[in-house]
Amino acid sequence: MHIEPYDNANEPIVAAGDATVPLNYFNIVCLTRGDSFTYAVPGYETCIVPATGTIDVRVGAFSAEAIGRRGTDVWDGEPEGVYVPSGQEATITCRSDSAEVFVAGAKFDEVLAPFAVRADEIDLVQYGSDDTKTHRKIKHILGQKQAGRVGRLLVSELYTVGKGGWSGFPSHKHDTDRLPDETRHDETYNFRFRPKHGSGLQLLQREDGGVGEAYHIVDGSTVCIDRGYHPCVVMPGYEMYYFTILGGLSQRSLVQYFQPTHADQVKTIPGILDMVAKFK
Secondary structure, three states, rough: OOEEOOOOOOOEEEOOOOOOOEEEEEEEEEEEEOEEEOOOOOOEEEEEEEEEEEEEEEEEEEEEEEEEEEEEOOOOOOOOOOEEEOOOOEEEEEOOOOEEEEEEEEEEEOOOOOOOOOOOOEEEEEOOOOOOOEEEEEEEEEEEHOOOOOOEEEEEEEEOOOOOOEEEEOEEEEEEEEOEEEEEEEEEEEEEEEEOEEEEEEEEEEEOOOOOOOEEOOOOEEEEEOOEEEEEEEEEEEEEEEEEEEEEEEOOOOEEEOOOOOOOHHHHOHHHHHHHOOOO
């Protein structure tokens, strides 16, 4: 499902219990200096990540100051974030002129401990190549390094390297719990382009081989993926970024199932197996 960009007025874009991706939660909160926003999502653990700007975060007795180092856009520095335990109340306070803040969530009942993820704690992986049109960089905010401290939530930022190219290829899916081959993980994306008037396509290829859907994605598009194979591509001459939320049904570690007709492409893309191993 594609959700066109709109002014969400700090209300969830993907609410708890969403019909398409019930394991996910997503909000974009926009603040100006000194403004505060308080939220709690019963039954969902969340992660606060400034897309731009700098914020302070308080969760009960825990506080994290000066989270976020980016200025003009998501290419302007490294991400930072704060993990908020399931159902806990969090307050975000803007300490820069303005801030755009992503709030990612996954369904999880157990209450863990809050913590901050600073820029030097990000788990970085780069794979693909210009020749294969798959060159990509992934910055895991809640990734392998945070294993054991998080329930079912995986949060990452994905960038095309260079201008143009594919992401999520070879085509893969993760809509069915059938270990060891695949896990059920709902997924939500929010896209950005540089320059902003760039755009791309999100494909949803159905497992039965029938014709799927293709969505025209623009700066600010949100895509919710409940099932099927789902590669995406950016137009030549433009860079693409997408904020990625994964929520597992029964475990945190993601097991992707590559579309059999394209699975042999794994052998042609440098570093892709390292990428797969990082979604833990």
